[in-house]
Amino acid sequence: MRDVAIIGVGMNKWGEVWESTLRDMFVEAALESIKDAGVDHLDGMYVGSMTPGLFVGQEHIGSMLADYLGMKGLPGTRVESACASGGLALKSAVLEIASGHSDIILAGGVEKMTDCSGDDATYALATAADQEYEVFHGATFPGLYAMMARRHMHEFGTTREQLAHVAVKNHKNGAKNPKAQYPFEVTLEGVMTSVMVADPMRILDCSPITDGAACVIVADLETAKKYTNNPAVKITGFGHATDNIALHSRDSLTCLEATKLAGERAYKMAGRKPEDIDVCEVHDCFTIAEIMVIEDLGFFEKGKGGTGAESGETHIGGRIPVNTSGGLKSKGHPVGATGIAQAYEITTQLRGEAGDRQVEGAKVGLCQNMGGSGGSTVVHIMEVV
Amino acid sequence: MFPSRPWRENPQRYRLEAQKCEKTGKVFFPPRLVAPGTLDASTLKPYNLPEDGEVYTFTVIEVPPSQFKDEAPYTVGIIELSDGTKITCQIADCEPDDIKIGMKVKIEFRRVQTHGEHGVLSYGFKAVPAIPGVTTV
Numbered sequence: 001m002r003d004v005a006i007i008g009v010g011m012n013k014w015g016e017v018w019e020s021t022l023r024d025m026f027v028e029a030a031l032e033s034i035k036d037a038g039v040d041h042l043d044g045m046y047v048g049s050m051t052p053g054l055f056v057g058q059e060h061i062g063s064m065l066a067d068y069l070g071m072k073g074l075p076g077t078r079v080e081s082a083c084a085s086g087g088l089a090l091k092s093a094v095l096e097i098a099s100g101h102s103d104i105i106l107a108g109g110v111e112k113m114t115d116c117s118g119d120d121a122t123y124a125l126a127t128a129a130d131q132e133y134e135v136f137h138g139a140t141f142p143g144l145y146a147m148m149a150r151r152h153m154h155e156f157g158t159t160r161e162q163l164a165h166v167a168v169k170n171h172k173n174g175a176k177n178p179k180a181q182y183p184f185e186v187t188l189e190g191v192m193t194s195v196m197v198a199d200p201m202r203i204l205d206c207s208p209i210t211d212g213a214a215c216v217i218v219a220d221l222e223t224a225k226k227y228t229n230n231p232a233v234k235i236t237g238f239g240h241a242t243d244n245i246a247l248h249s250r251d252s253l254t255c256l257e258a259t260k261l262a263g264e265r266a267y268k269m270a271g272r273k274p275e276d277i278d279v280c281e282v283h284d285c286f287t288i289a290e291i292m293v294i295e296d297l298g299f300f301e302k303g304k305g306g307t308g309a310e311s312g313e314t315h316i317g318g319r320i321p322v323n324t325s326g327g328l329k330s331k332g333h334p335v336g337a338t339g340i341a342q343a344y345e346i347t348t349q350l351r352g353e354a355g356d357r358q359v360e361g362a363k364v365g366l367c368q369n370m371g372g373s374g375g376s377t378v379v380h381i382m383e384v385v
Numbered sequence: 386m387f388p389s390r391p392w393r394e395n396p397q398r399y400r401l402e403a404q405k406c407e408k409t410g411k412v413f414f415p416p417r418l419v420a421p422g423t424l425d426a427s428t429l430k431p432y433n434l435p436e437d438g439e440v441y442t443f444t445v446i447e448v449p450p451s452q453f454k455d456e457a458p459y460t461v462g463i464i465e466l467s468d469g470t471k472i473t474c475q476i477a478d479c480e481p482d483d484i485k486i487g488m489k490v491k492i493e494f495r496r497v498q499t500h501g502e503h504g505v506l507s508y509g510f511k512a513v514p515a516i517p518g519v520t521t522v
Contacts, residue, residue, distance in 0.1 A: 133472075136507070137461055138450070138453045138461050150442045198448070248471040248473045249471070253463070
């Protein structure tokens with residue numbers, strides 16, 4: 001396998017982007033990443049998108065986006081693994097470069113979620129859960145994570161305050177990210193008194209509905225040197241795993257098995273341990289998700305994830321900074337684009353270009369992107385060369 | 386919704402029909418064609434789930450999907466049945482504030498939701514307190 005690096009990144013300003021279409025947002029992010037990398041062509045692209053068919057009634061976007069990028073004829077592949085679609089697009093790009101088949105691939109993600117009603121968006125997102133045995137009974141995504149949260153609180157004594165600390169920390173980081181949907185801070189009391197969605201998950205425990213796109217340019221190290229002076233951010237390991245998509249089929253509701261497996265696979269491939277990671281982006285679709293993920297990636301003992309944001313250990317300047325971009329919570333969560341935006345943030349951090357949210361001396365980073373209620377996970381480990 | 390879709394699920398939703406693996410004794414609900422890890426489609430035999438269990442976890446849905454608009458707030462839980470199998474369903478006939486992890490429940494046949502503009506009804510199972518009116522663990 002050849003060495004693979006991210007040599008360019010791009011994303012649009014996320015939010016309710018009423019003035020842009022799905023294709024426009026993608027092209028904006030793609031052009032920014034191509035310009036950043038300095039490349040003059042692509043050999044192919046993979047685009048993560050969870051369900052453009054339900055959100056905007058458009059499938060077949062691999063071809064459409066290649067066309068609107070002005071590259072008709074390019075091999076364009078749309079990749080789906082619910083909210084982990086972006087991470088899976090990156091993994092697909094890495095494999096294609098590593099195999100030697102291609103030298104420069106764009107890995108992107110896009111989701112246009114505000115062109116439909118809230119009810120329609122809720123329906124579209126719920127298709128990532130078990131339609132016949134969870135959604136049929138009235139379960140929603142906040143509801144599924146709420147059931148995990150209640151179990152985590154029951155088994156380990158995780159507190160309502162600890163959940164809120166995750167939102168407070170991520171909004172504090174996101175306030176420093178000009179591309180975030182909600183770049184402002186929230187207070188502990190504000191989170192704990194916000195509108196209840198599915199007890200104990202309140203609205204400020206939940207990531208928002210977002211329009212957005214993100215792209216990265218992936219190349220082999222030799223090709224990278226021809227085009228760019230950007231520090232090459234090498235992808236030294238990846239891991240991908242699946243789990244039951246229905247919560248009731250799992251042995252435990254407090255362990256995200258796919259995240260644990262994907263993490264172990266990525267650490268093994270990179271020859272790294274959790275202690276080696278300087279900065280990470282994890283899938284905080286709900287506050288409880290960040291708490292469980294940082295346990296299952298080995299940053300915290302099982303049951304102790306709640307102490308991360310509360311004690312400051314996961315803040316910028318702490319032992320293991322988590323979600324310096326603001327995470328899904330503050331930056332936004334256009335589902336298919338999230339995994340790529342995580343790679344955007346880690347690349348930015350490892351290049352030392354993260355401005356006010358820079359983690360000093362960051363050399364090794366990790367991204368964890370998760371589908372549904374944990375039914376799929378893709379982890380990448382990245383290191384600056 | 387096309388009628389074949391809910392019709393196919395009737396054995397599970399109306400009668401809690403599951404499967405048990407003859408080799409490992411593991412129970413699967415809903416039914417599947419092959420027991421995990423075996424690559425052998427001959428080991429699974431019909432098995433009926435017990436109708437008693439306890440609340441494993443739960444949530445109160447305040448912001449519902451459109452087909453449950455008239456029912457919110459309502460409680461959805463995961464019930465651990467007396468044989469250890471876990472199922473997701475609503476918890477009815479009690480106040481959300483009274484529900485606790487470990488509360489004893491029984492599974493009953495109930496109306497679950499109403500589909501679309503024609504109001505087609507779907508039936509299935511819900512959990513209710515094992516002793517009516519008694520929600521303490």
